[in-house]
Amino acid sequence: MPHAQHFTMGLWVPYLAFVTAAVGCYVGLCCVQQSRKYLTPAAGVCWLMMAALSIGGVGIWLMHFIGMSGFSVPTSPVRYDLGATLFSVVLAVGATLFGLLISDARLSAARRLPRSVSLTVGGIVMGTAIVLMHYSGMAAIRIRGTIDHDPRMVAVSAAIGIVGSVAAMWMFDVPGKLHVRVASSLLLACGVVALHYTGMVGMSAHVDLDASAPEGMTVPSLLFPAFGIGIVLLAVPIVALLLAPESDRELDDRGQLNDLSRVGKAGTEADQ
Structure with a gap:
């Protein structure tokens, strides 16, 4: 019963996985901030x-399969079931969207909750x-044999992903700060990568x-189209962010609109 190997392609793989997670999370969080500006509810969604x-698609799912490119099992080929793999990306994107909607201050359900509660629940979701995506992606693996998971490491990896997500959600609630x-x-990317490799250890x-011999897709046959899709998934929001008009209205923590230009003018007139 040989052990699985996780770094057969070298240590550059986890570094690439981290960069992918960080870029995907940064672009996504910029879109979250843009959704909080003075826009119609439909545009915000x-x-x-x-x-x-x-x-979900780049920062979590694509990062996972980049990390899996270093995974191998001696004496057995490694393949991936296409249906289970597609399910994992739909799960990652759908659950991430649900968490973001929960934390959105304009939703009536979120408006009835204290801001701290909606942020925490959204981060937990x-x-x-991230946890469900990782283990559903692992369920897609096919080898000449079986794969087991240590329940203790599953629990530890789940705790890492959830705590990191909640912390990132709280930090990002401070609007307009580039360093934030x-x-x-980076914090969310650390949580995603740490969850992945903690789960792999177990x-x-x-x-x-x-x-x-197992049937299914190889990692290269998955990664090449996944990279192409990932580039599109990032290009669309990046272009949208670059073309988005600068709005001078923001939503406060109760979902109310603050006209920042009017506040600024009032402050200027008061000074005079």
């Missing part, structure tokens, strides 16, 4: 959808999305040489 695609966006993105492969 569109921004949150782009945020979910960036965070996003962290759960960067720090929140897995074991049991090879049965008499079993038939």
Whole structure:
């Protein structure tokens, strides 16, 4: 029963996975901030959808399969079931969107909750999305044998993902600060990568040489189209962010509109 190996392609793989997670999370969190500006509710939801695609599709899902490119099992080929893999990306994006919607101050449900509660619940849901994506992605693995997970490491990895997501959500609630966006993105990326490799440490492969060779897709056959899709998922919100008009109205923590230009003018007149 040989052990699984996680760094067969070198240590550059986890570094690339971290950079991918950080970029996806940063673009997504910028979209979250844009959704809080003076926009119609429908436009705000569109921004949150782009945020979910960036965070869930690139920062979580694509990072996972970049990390899996270093995974191998001696004496057995490694394949991935296409249906389970597609389910994992839908789960990551959908659950991330749900968490972002919960934390949005304009929703009637969130408006009835204290801001601290909506942020915490939204962070928990996003962290759960990371956990579910990782283990549903692991369920897509096919080898000549079986794969088991240590329940203790599953619990530890889940705690890392959820705590990191809640902390990032709280940090990013401070609007308009570049260093806060960067720090929140790095924190969320650290949580995603730490969850991934903690979960991988807790897995074991049991090879049965008499079993038939597994069927499915190889990691390269998954990564090439995934990178193409990831570029599109990032390009769309980046272009939208660059073209978005600067709004001088923001939402406060109760979902009310603050006209910042009017406040600024009033302050100027008062000074005079």
